[in-house]
Amino acid sequence: PAEERLIRDLGMYKKTEKYIRQNISTTQQDAIRRILSDKGVRNQERYADIQQSVKTLLGQARLIVAGADVDVGGEDPQSRITKGFYELIERTYPNLSMLRGIEYKEIDLSRYLEGSGLDLGDNLSEQEQEVLAFIQSNQRGGVRTTLKSTLEKFERKPYGWYYAAILCTVAMLSTRGKLELRSDSDILEEDPLRDALLNSREHGNVVLEPQVEFTASQVRKLREFFEDFFDAPPKSTEAKALGKETAEAFDGLVNSLERLLAQADDFTFLSVLRPELGKLKEIVGKPYTWFLTELGKQEDELLDLKEGLIGPVQKFMGGNQAQIYKDAKRYLKEQESNLIHIKGDEADQIRAVLNDPACFKGSRIQQLKTHLDTLKQKIDEEVGAVRQQAITQLNAMQTRMQSMDEYKKLPEVRAAELDLPYKALIDHINLQKLIAVINDSLRYFEEQGYQTLLANMVEMAAPKPEPVEADEEKPKSRVAEPKVEYISTRKIRVAFDKAWLADEADVDEYLQQLREALLREIKVGKRIQI
Structure with a gap:
């Protein structure tokens, strides 16, 4: 309101302030300095009165917005002016209230894109409906809607929405499956989508398109297929989220089957997965819309594949049957040399099952x-x-050796040395699980070790020759005794011209030939091991 005294006091305040500033530094008289200082103090008091007067008058001032008075109660000027500006904002941006007072921040963008804290089953909010209607209207008119044009639209009158609120609204519409964001014709999802929203330099290249509407029947059929094929209900109910969840489930299934196929060296039948895995890989990477519109054409084939192959294989590999298969294959490999000594067809039966590409089915x-x-x-x-x-x-061989005179002549220590190899070989045989190894160990001992033991026994039992002093004029030469050679009866060849003995005459003839062969070896100084 007009106030004559306020104007007069303001003039006096400014004149006094100027006069004091000009004269206080030039005067040399103390009295004048004191008068100027007193005037300065009174002028500050006048300034405080002016402030209070202005505050009072502002509290009484009329506030006018759009040519009409604003009814704001109270006398505090700051409060009245703040309320007046609120009224100005509300009249200038009537659609600002669509944000419902929610505070949106750029750091919350990831949360909205993930749907965290967002009930996707709710109806669209007013702000979401407004943005979606703008994009749909542009599409009907053949206008390309970019993220940049959307920001410009809703930052101006009558909206006045701030930057973060617009981005979060677009993110919510994308999460609900109402919008698709593209860059260079590629659909943006997850990290690329978040980066595109936050990169203001790329907003002109990000195109917003309304998502194709899917019928309730399409959504219901996909949910039913998901539950039948993956043996679990889907978490999503909204079309886009359900399509993406199905795509992720197929990706996980392919990865799981690839890990199983990597074990085909241990489980031969897993090779049947290879051609079917190729079919499933054709599905991986499809856009979520494909699962809602095209998957139904392959539904019966996929369900048959799940029931006839994938399901039984996964159940087999996830249970104890896989371990039985693996144990059987390993056991046959370990016991391969023993199998020729076993009667029966169990080994053949086991191989038949292991080689059967359908062994994971039935019993x-x-x-x-x-x-x-x-x-x-x-x-x-x-x-x-x-x-x-x-x-x-x-x-028996040890008993025969111990019954010989040479053995009986030996002291206990020497006799124990001869008995030790028998114990060592028996301990070795007790640890062996292969028949061929046991037989080879026994055969080698019979042909080599036993002869060596007998020769050592004879040498130990033989008396040592007394040392002979040599005559310097007539040295005596000593002839070494020939070393006795031991041979096994298996090495003696009998000259017999028949493959078997058929009658008493054959027996007599064979024994005669054997006797002659034995005597020939003995006559040349050999001893025969029996």
Whole structure:
């Protein structure tokens, strides 16, 4: 309001301030300096009165917005002016209230893109409807809508929305599946989408397009397929989220089957996955819209594939049947040299199951387990019998050696040295599980070790020759005794012209030939091991 005294006081304040500033530094008289200082103090008091007067008058001032008075109560000028500007903003940007007072921040953009804290089942908010209607209107008119044009639209009257609010609204519409954002014709999703929204230099290249509407029937069919094929209900109910979840589930399935296929060296039947895996890989990478519109054409084929192959294989590999298969294959490999000594067709039956590309179906593995248990029992019994036979034979050889006069002449220490190899070989045989190894160990001992022991025994028992003093004029030469050679009866060849003995005459003839062969070896100084 007009106030004559306020104007007069302002004039006096400014005149006094100027006069004091001009004269206080030039005067040399103390009295004048004191008068100017007093005037300065009173002028500051006048200034405080002016401030209070202005505050009072502002509290009484009329506030006018759009040519009309604004009814704002109270006398505090700052509060009245703030409320007046609120009224100005509300009249200038009537659509600002669509934001409902929610504070949007750029750092929250990832949360809106992920749908965190966003109930996707709710209806669109007013601000979302406004942005979507703008984009749809442009599309109907053939106008290309970019993120930049959207920001410009909603930052101006009558909206006045701020930057972060517009970006978060676009992000919510994208998460709800109402908008698609493209850059260079590529659909933006996840990290590329977030980066595109935050990079203001690229906003002119980011195109906003309304998402194709899907029918409730399409969504329902995809949900039913998902539950039947992946044995679990989907988490999503909205079309876009459901399509993306299905795409991710197929990607996970392919990765899982690839890991199984990598084990084909251990599980031969897994090679049947290879051609079917190629079909599934054709699905991976499809846009989410494909799962809602095109997947139904392959639905029956995929469900048959799941029921006839993928499901049984996954169940087989996830249970104890895989371990039974692996144990059987490993056992056959370990016992390969023992199998020729075993009667029965259990090994062939096991191989047939292992080589069957459909062994993961039905009760084939239960049959394999039965054959495997029977084969293990037979092999254990046969290995035990061969081991016991070898030990018995070794004991017999040791007994024969101990009954010889040369052995009886030896002191206990020397006799223990000769007995030690028998114990070592018996311990070795007790640890062996392969029949061929047991037989080879026994055969080598019979042909080599036993002869060496007998020769050592004779040498130990033979008296040592007394040392002879040499005559310097007539040195005596000593002839070394020939070393006795021991041979096994297996190395003696009998000149007999028949493959078997058929009657008593054959026996007599063979024995005569054997006697002659034995005598020939003895006459040349050899000893024959029996």
